[in-house]
Amino acid sequence: MKNAETEVVTFNNVGLRYGADREVLSDVSFTLYPGSFYFLTGASGAGKTSLLKLLYLAQRPSRGMISMFGTDVITLPRTRLPAFRRRLGVVFQDFRLVPHLSAFDNVALPLRVSGVREADLHKPVTDMLDWVGLSHRSDAQPATLSGGEQQRVAIARAVIARPDMLVADEPTGNVDPDMALKLLRLFEALNRLGTTVVVATHDVHLLRKVPESLIMRLDKGRLSDPTGALRYPPRREIMPRDDDGQADDFGFAL
Amino acid sequence: MPWVIAIMVALTVIAAAGGLAMHNLAVTAQSELSGGATVQIVEASPTERNRQAQAAEILLAQHPAVASLRRVPDAELEQLLEPWLGTGSGPGLSTVSGAASDTDAIPVPALIDVRLRSAVTPGDLDSMRRLVAEQAPAARIDAQSSWLRPVFSAISSLQWLAFALVMLLGLTSGAAVWLASRSALGANRDTIEVVHLLGGTDSQIARIFQRSIALDATLGGTVGLLMGLAAVLLLGRQFAGLDSGMVAGGGLTGFDWLVLAAIPMVGIVIAVLTARLTVMLALRRML
Ligand SMILES: Nc1ncnc2c1ncn2[C@@H]1O[C@H](COP(=O)(O)OP(=O)(O)O)[C@@H](O)[C@H]1O
Numbered sequence: 181m182k183n184a185e186t187e188v189v190t191f192n193n194v195g196l197r198y199g200a201d202r203e204v205l206s207d208v209s210f211t212l213y214p215g216s217f218y219f220l221t222g223a224s225g226a227g228k229t230s231l232l233k234l235l236y237l238a239q240r241p242s243r244g245m246i247s248m249f250g251t252d253v254i255t256l257p258r259t260r261l262p263a264f265r266r267r268l269g270v271v272f273q274d275f276r277l278v279p280h281l282s283a284f285d286n287v288a289l290p291l292r293v294s295g296v297r298e299a300d301l302h303k304p305v306t307d308m309l310d311w312v313g314l315s316h317r318s319d320a321q322p323a324t325l326s327g328g329e330q331q332r333v334a335i336a337r338a339v340i341a342r343p344d345m346l347v348a349d350e351p352t353g354n355v356d357p358d359m360a361l362k363l364l365r366l367f368e369a370l371n372r373l374g375t376t377v378v379v380a381t382h383d384v385h386l387l388r389k390v391p392e393s394l395i396m397r398l399d400k401g402r403l404s405d406p407t408g409a410l411r412y413p414p415r416r417e418i419m420p421r422d423d424d425g426q427a428d429d430f431g432f433a434l
Numbered sequence: 435m436p437w438v439i440a441i442m443v444a445l446t447v448i449a450a451a452g453g454l455a456m457h458n459l460a461v462t463a464q465s466e467l468s469g470g471a472t473v474q475i476v477e478a479s480p481t482e483r484n485r486q487a488q489a490a491e492i493l494l495a496q497h498p499a500v501a502s503l504r505r506v507p508d509a510e511l512e513q514l515l516e517p518w519l520g521t522g523s524g525p526g527l528s529t530v531s532g533a534a535s536d537t538d539a540i541p542v543p544a545l546i547d548v549r550l551r552s553a554v555t556p557g558d559l560d561s562m563r564r565l566v567a568e569q570a571p572a573a574r575i576d577a578q579s580s581w582l583r584p585v586f587s588a589i590s591s592l593q594w595l596a597f598a599l600v601m602l603l604g605l606t607s608g609a610a611v612w613l614a615s616r617s618a619l620g621a622n623r624d625t626i627e628v629v630h631l632l633g634g635t636d637s638q639i640a641r642i643f644q645r646s647i648a649l650d651a652t653l654g655g656t657v658g659l660l661m662g663l664a665a666v667l668l669l670g671r672q673f674a675g676l677d678s679g680m681v682a683g684g685g686l687t688g689f690d691w692l693v694l695a696a697i698p699m700v701g702i703v704i705a706v707l708t709a710r711l712t713v714m715l716a717l718r719r720m721l
């Protein structure tokens with residue numbers, strides 16, 4: 181447990197294949213540090229979602245080693261995994277809201293799973309719905325919400341329990357640019373509170389919005405390191421920046 | 435799903451009630467009949483038959499093994515035999531046409547029902563036969579249980595049949611619940627996966643299903659119990675309508691009613707355990 185404070189996640193030579201197909205991730209090695217903000221980028225089909233699935237413990241790698249909060253999670257008995265999952269917040273690419281629960285109950289789900297009392301639920305959940313601009317849709321079922329509204333409910337659910345690590349898969353794919361920016365600010369606010377944030381996106385414009393972010397890039401299942409995100413300490417200074425201090429050129433095309 | 439459970443519970447209640455009634459009937463009849471003997475006076479002449487019957491009554495009353503005895507009144511016999519012999523053929527009437535002749539009547543025996551102090555032994559029967567041989571030569575004495583043996587074995591087969599039915603229905607209910615919770619699991623697969631990924635433990639997720647299945651099973655079990663009890667009461671009245679001395683004692687005791695009321699509870703427990711097992715097995719396949 182000695183490195184629990186210095187490393188959130190470490191991948192070591194991780195490979196993943198679905199069934200007998202070729203590997204969709206190969207030789208993936210990196211370390212994520214507490215309080216950092218990472219973008220995971222790459223073309224569609226590059227393996228972003230697959231890598232995030234390994235991160236949020238929905239999938240076992242075919243080979244390699246993964247440790248989380250200082251514990252090897254590959255050899256861990258599955259009864260101990262829920263405790264790790266509760267320290268994560270996940271925004272799924274397809275939202276995965278529970279269809280027969282209201283927006284309120286969907287957002288409250290992680291708190292209920294962790295055993296928070298009903299009396300202590302109401303305020304944080306309504307505050308969170310307020311934050312994503314959905315307090316008026318609190319009682320709505322997911323099916324009656326627009327794609328963007330569903331995405332905001334999914335994000336509210338992912339951050340409500342103040343996770344140690346937030347993993348978001350294309351979280352701004354269904355919202356207009358203003359809302360995208362607002363959601364990024366929410367992630368940043370959470371990040372400033374100490375949460376490690378990993379956002380997968382194929383939207384290059386998004387990367388510029390978070391100047392202090394580190395970038396990991398997947399290309400056909402292999403990881404490259406345009407901002408030095410995978411080295412420690414991160415070498416942000418190698419990033420060329422334009423006049424408003426934001427990254428301009430990442431040295432690769434999307 | 436609640437309807438499947440309702441039907442299963444109703445059928446189980448009916449089968450169990452049948453089995454319990456058969457059991458009670460067997461026990462009562464057994465104890466009643468094993469301590470009983472029947473004296474038949476088979477004699478064509480009514481006056482002679484009457485004389486021998488009275489003599490046998492007086493003699494047997496003094497036998498040490500006899501607790502009580504009762505001449506079955508001719509009117510009662512007549513009623514008993516009516517379905518087979520038609521009206522007007524009883525020992526009370528001489529002939530169908532009302533002719534005066536003594537021997538014209540269909541010879542219906544006189545019957546004496548003897549209760550013994552304990553179960554009938556062949557020795558008792560022999561000594562009773564010797565006692566009446568002289569005064570009532572037409573008397574034939576038999577233990578009641580001997581001629582009822584086929585009835586007993588029929589009752590005991592029915593008991594086993596009812597037991598087997600209850601077992602089969604229990605298995606079928608289990609299978610029905612299993613399939614129902616599997617399909618519920620399939621329909622809610624996404625929900626389960628989400629709660630799983632949010633850090634829900636297997637037990638937490640199983641409890642969600644147990645609750646909803648328990649609700650279904652309680653609803654179905656109550657409706658099924660009411661349907662089953664209604665059917666049992668109706669059937670009971672039909673049998674009571676038969677009012678034959680043999681079927682008396684086939685009723686249900688207070689304990690039996692409790693057993694029937696417990697059937698839906700057992701059903702709920704089976705449903706909840708099956709649901710839990712199904713969900714746990716499905717979750718085991720997720721990381
Ligand atoms: N469950 C799966 N079974 C088989 N192949 C899959 C599965 N999920 C993803 N893939 C394949 O893995 C590759 C990477 O997919 P994915 O991780 O979704 O990429 P991205 O999120 O970057 O678009 C793709 O070729 C995709 O077809």
Ligand SMILES: [Mg+2]
Nearest residue numbers: 228229273349
């Ligand atoms: Mg994807």
